[in-house]
Amino acid sequence: MRTVTVVGASLAGLYAARELRAQGFDGRLVIVGEERHRPYDRPPLSKDFLSGRADEDQLALCDAEEETDLAAQWLLATRAHGFDAGGRTLLLDNGRTLGTDGLVIATGASARRLPGTSGLAGVHTLRTLDDACALRDALSGGARRVVVIGGGFIGAETASSCVSLGHDVTVVEAAPLPLVPQLGPEMAGVCAALHRRGGAELITGTGVSRLLGRGAVTAVELTDGRVLPADLVVVGIGAVPNTGWLAGSALLLGDGVLCDDGCVTALPQVVAVGDVARVGGLRAEHWTSATEQPAVAVRNLLAGRTVDSARPLPYFWSDQYGSRIQFAGQRHEGDTVRVVEGSTDEGSFLCLYEHQGRTTAVLAVDRPKPFLRARRELARPATRPPDLGPGPAPPPPPVTAGH
Incomplete structure (x- = not known):
């Protein structure tokens, strides 16, 4: 591939660009972003930034040295309006067209x-x-x-x-x-x-x-x-995946861009990552998904087929009123909940969600070290629970904290 374009200049898009260079792509790299800002970290927006404990420059996800190393062409404040799969061409809002051999869709989601x-x-x-x-x-x-x-x-x-x-x-x-x-x-x-x-x-x-x-x-x-x-x-009533610009592109759309387990879409040389991607039937608006999916997606993009899968253990966190909530895994209807450390009355605890004797998820409030151990145990392949979900049916509304 001579040119790869990443549409979306936020967390998932930046990680995809990093992976392209890390995995040996030395061709032309173009990053298209609707916002005028360079990539920034979203989780602090509702916390430290809003409360004044952090400034804009502390949100930056990359510095000048990394930008130089990426050797990318940045098209910021530029919105993609369509993708012509036959001509391998992106349509941009300023009337320009952009030819590309490979495409990474990382356009995220917008507030409802x-x-x-x-x-x-x-x-x-x-x-x-x-x-x-x-x-x-x-x-x-x-x-x-x-x-x-x-x-x-x-x-x-x-x-x-x-x-x-x-x-x-x-x-x-x-x-x-x-x-x-x-x-x-x-x-x-x-x-x-x-x-x-x-x-x-x-x-x-x-x-x-x-x-x-x-x-x-x-x-x-x-x-x-x-x-x-x-x-x-x-x-704060949720978010809608940014897929409108892909209407008529022959991509399969439905609560996101539909992908296989390797973030590969229905079109060759096109992958999707982050909040906009529905990977293996699940669209997860989590910080960890946006950072972990790109490595697999880029590997498959450069290989021209699905050679790896991206099914990391879901994980998110939230800081509220001085307490940190952490959750890993996937809760299912019928799970039993067992508090194994602390107590809910005192407001600091660790609990396990269990189904038929197997742990499916773990939740902690202000128990970071025990949570880390439980999360690692849950992530071990030998102990990972099977997917107990209903198959291809849409999942519950995704977590929108960006974590």
Whole structure:
């Protein structure tokens, strides 16, 4: 291959570019990124960056020396609009076309928007650096009444940061408990208690009917009729994979770009990695997936066929109200949960999810060393549980903390 193009200049795209050079590709490397920024780390956006403990330069994922070593052509603030598989050509938003022999799709996902909020000031999402800058500025002018819509990891981390800055925070979650698909009802209830312990109000089991205000948001009306005064609203209701630009490309799409176990798509010399990739039936919006998939994807891209598979043990973490939540594995319906260290009452514990005598997942709150040991044990091939999922059916909504 003379030219390989990576579409997406975030974590997965950068790791793919690194792997291309590390695995011996010495041809032309082009990196296309919709954002104007060089690759940056997203997990701190809802935590240290939002709370002011980290600045933009501390988020950078590569420095000038590495950029020189990559010897890549960077096309930033440039959006891909289509891919002509027959002509091996990318269509870009500035009218340019870009020929390529190989393609790595790493376009990630975008924050899901709340309908009817377009043009209403004071309504924020938190997915990109520009999002985080706008929200941080909005939080800097004194105490605000903040309503966070969505109790997932992004919502919980944002709420935690807002509380630490002295704001009055209410989290609204439509489900009976946040994070049930990921943690199950028992442990979801334990983690939900972190909100109240941390100083935020948590309202569950009701959705949002509409946002009130003319020009700027003033309140959130819930489906049960309650009205919550709000100076700022943060919408954290999940993310949508960025696949619209690939419509008509002959790639198989469905909650992401469909790939085999090696990140290889239906088109030759095209692979997908990160939040946009549905690998082996599963799309996982985790930091670890974005960093581990590229090595396998690039190996298969350069080989021209699937010679390796990418099925790492799922892992994510979240920092909320001074506590660190860590989870590895995959919970299934019917798993039993057993606390093996600490206790849920004291707020520091390690628990195992088990199915028919085998451990399927491990969860810890403020138990980093025991968790690391349990995660390593779970990752051992001899002890890895079989995939107990329902096959090719879509999985529960992915974790969107970017971890």
